[in-house]
Amino acid sequence: xxxxxxxxxxxxDISGFEVNRWQEIETLAxxxxxxxxxxxxxxxxxxRSDLFLHSLGGSSDIVQKEMYSLKDRGGRDLxxxxxxTAGAVRYLAxxxxxxxxxxxxxxxxxxxxxxxxxxRKRQFHQVGVENPSEPxxxxxxxxxxxxxxxxxxxxxxxxxxxxxTLGSEEDKNNVRDRLLKELEKFSDILSPEQQNRINxxxxxxxxxxxxxxxxxxxxxxDINEFMSVESRQYLQSVIRILQELGISxxxxxxxxxxxxxxxxxxxEITHNSLGSQNSLSGGGRYSIQSGRKEVNGVGFAxxxxxxITAKYGDDxxxxxxxxxxxxxxxxxxxxxxxxxxxxxxxxxIGIRCGMELxxxxxxxxxxxxxxxxxxxxxxxxxxxxxxxxxxxxxxDDSSQNEHNxxxxxxxxxxxx
RNA sequence: GUGAUUGUAGCUCAGUUGGUUAGAGCGCCUGGUUGUGGCCCAGGAGGCCGCGGGUUCAAAUCCCGUCUUUCACCCCA
Numbered sequence: 001x002x003x004x005x006x007x008x009x010x011x012x013d014i015s016g017f018e019v020n021r022w023q024e025i026e027t028l029a030x031x032x033x034x035x036x037x038x039x040x041x042x043x044x045x046x047x048r049s050d051l052f053l054h055s056l057g058g059s060s061d062i063v064q065k066e067m068y069s070l071k072d073r074g075g076r077d078l079x080x081x082x083x084x085t086a087g088a089v090r091y092l093a094x095x096x097x098x099x100x101x102x103x104x105x106x107x108x109x110x111x112x113x114x115x116x117x118x119x120r121k122r123q124f125h126q127v128g129v130e131n132p133s134e135p136x137x138x139x140x141x142x143x144x145x146x147x148x149x150x151x152x153x154x155x156x157x158x159x160x161x162x163x164x165t166l167g168s169e170e171d172k173n174n175v176r177d178r179l180l181k182e183l184e185k186f187s188d189i190l191s192p193e194q195q196n197r198i199n200x201x202x203x204x205x206x207x208x209x210x211x212x213x214x215x216x217x218x219x220x221x222d223i224n225e226f227m228s229v230e231s232r233q234y235l236q237s238v239i240r241i242l243q244e245l246g247i248s249x250x251x252x253x254x255x256x257x258x259x260x261x262x263x264x265x266x267x268e269i270t271h272n273s274l275g276s277q278n279s280l281s282g283g284g285r286y287s288i289q290s291g292r293k294e295v296n297g298v299g300f301a302x303x304x305x306x307x308i309t310a311k312y313g314d315d316x317x318x319x320x321x322x323x324x325x326x327x328x329x330x331x332x333x334x335x336x337x338x339x340x341x342x343x344x345x346x347x348x349i350g351i352r353c354g355m356e357l358x359x360x361x362x363x364x365x366x367x368x369x370x371x372x373x374x375x376x377x378x379x380x381x382x383x384x385x386x387x388x389x390x391x392x393x394x395x396d397d398s399s400q401n402e403h404n405x406x407x408x409x410x411x412x413x414x415x416x
Numbered sequence: 417g418u419g420a421u422u423g424u425a426g427c428u429c430a431g432u433u434g435g436u437u438a439g440a441g442c443g444c445c446u447g448g449u450u451g452u453g454g455c456c457c458a459g460g461a462g463g464c465c466g467c468g469g470g471u472u473c474a475a476a477u478c479c480c481g482u483c484u485u486u487c488a489c490c491c492c493a
Contacts, residue, residue: 006466006483006484009483009484009485060491060492061490061491061492062491062492065417065490065491066491066492082492083492083493110493112491112492112493114417114490114491114492115417115418115488115489115490116485116486117486117487117488117489118486118487118488119493120491120492120493124493125493126493127493128493193418193490197490204491207491208490209488209489209490210489210490257492258491258492259492268493269493275487275488276487276488276489277491277492277493279492279493280493281493282492282493300493301493302493303492303493304493305493306493307493329451329452331451332451361446361447361451361452362451362452362453363446363447363451363452363453364445364446364453365452365453366452366453366454367453367454368453369453370453370454377452377453379451379452381451383451391452393452393453395453395454398452398453398454400452
């Protein structure tokens with residue numbers, strides 16, 4: 001396609017049958033959230049840079065290299081939100097004590113300036129929830145259960161849930177120190193880039209996909225061993241509660257999350273039809289400093305593009321529209337205006353209705369009617385108007401009948 | 417940011433070792449006697465060959481740059 005008509009790299013138009021899929025996913029999500037007592041929150045897409053710097057952590061890749069940043073006219077540093085939690089937490093903190101009783105969900109576009117690949121866009125969409133709460137295994141488990149309910153509602157079944165704990169703040173520090181110590185043994189075989197990564201955030205080293213690194217990772221001790229008994233029991237409780245709820249999860253000691261704000265329970269849901277970016281969702285418990293307030297909570301985010309791929313794959317033909325409503329054919333200039341009045345009446349009754357506004361041949365109008373996909377075609381040219389009749393044509397078997405116009409109009413009102 | 421990969425009509429793609437007016441299928445439009453669709457037939461419209469440089473008598477074709485596509489890494493949903 002000519003560049004002139006192209007959208008930006010990694011950002012795409014969503015059109016046609018695809019839009020129907022999005023609407024279905026969104027509608028079902030809203031239904032589930034409503035039933036679980038979550039209210040929608042719509043935060044601005046543009047936020048101050050600080051918001052993400054403070055909550056996500058300066059070492060995260062999102063802050064380091066992926067934010068779309070700009071300055072407004074006052075010279076303030078702004079960014080297009082790269083994720084939803086920071087904005088939601090800002091809102092929750094603004095509510096003070098009242099924020100503790102809010103359960104919110106959000107749904108909308110996020111922006112990260114990365115190289116696009118399968119399952120990764122620069123403008124992508126997330127649906128997520130935030131549930132402010134002090135650490136509590138029941139709350140964490142409920143949050144995971146909510147996701148399972150959603151996935152089931154969407155008709156996605158082939159997924160697996162991996163879960164782990166990062167422990168308390170103190171545990172995180174212990175883990176960091178111990179891991180760094182362990183990794184010193186391998187310092188001579190690690191590249192400067194890998195060393196740098198380790199120094200930035202040791203934890204992230206654990207979920208590397210590189211085969212050479214995996215060999216090293218396999219030799220490292222289980223990070224849960226460096227944690228307090230309480231933290232380990234916390235995770236076990238979450239797993240047990242989920243089991244009771246009929247949800248099986250995999251305890252993966254190597255699972256970590258890239259954002260600094262996570263602590264205690266973290267999890268990830270993957271789907272095996274997705275390719276390299278196979279994560280449908282990530283979630284966890286966090287503690288975020290927002291202004292002078294600290295917000296504790298648990299939440300998750302799911303990538304809508306990935307959900308749609310997981311659900312439909314390459315099935316192009318899904319969402320063939322049902323035949324519905326009427327297509328009006330006019331014959332002669334004078335009948336067009338009369339039929340506009342008719343279309344208005346039909347739509348007011350609540351019936352889908354389309355018509356051709358140019359004075360085209362019957363043939364051209366019938367061809368166009370096929371594309372509108374109506375239940376039947378109404379033929380009302382100048383002849384019919386003068387005799388106060390209307391011809392109803394069925395597109396499936398080509399049968400057609402002539403009716404008295406007023407009687408017919410009354411009959412469709414009654415049917416509706 | 418790193419490494420590959422792609423770019424020709426609305427879509428899917430042909431296009432010989434550089435050689436004259438760049439093709440096909442699908443889709444679109446108009447017809448195939450007065451006002452009857454899908455099938456069939458005929459005709460038609462539609463291309464800065466991604467963009468910019470270079471090599472050459474000559475470039476869709478070769479070289480360089482750039483943008484873009486797809487995929488992987490890093491990382492994340």
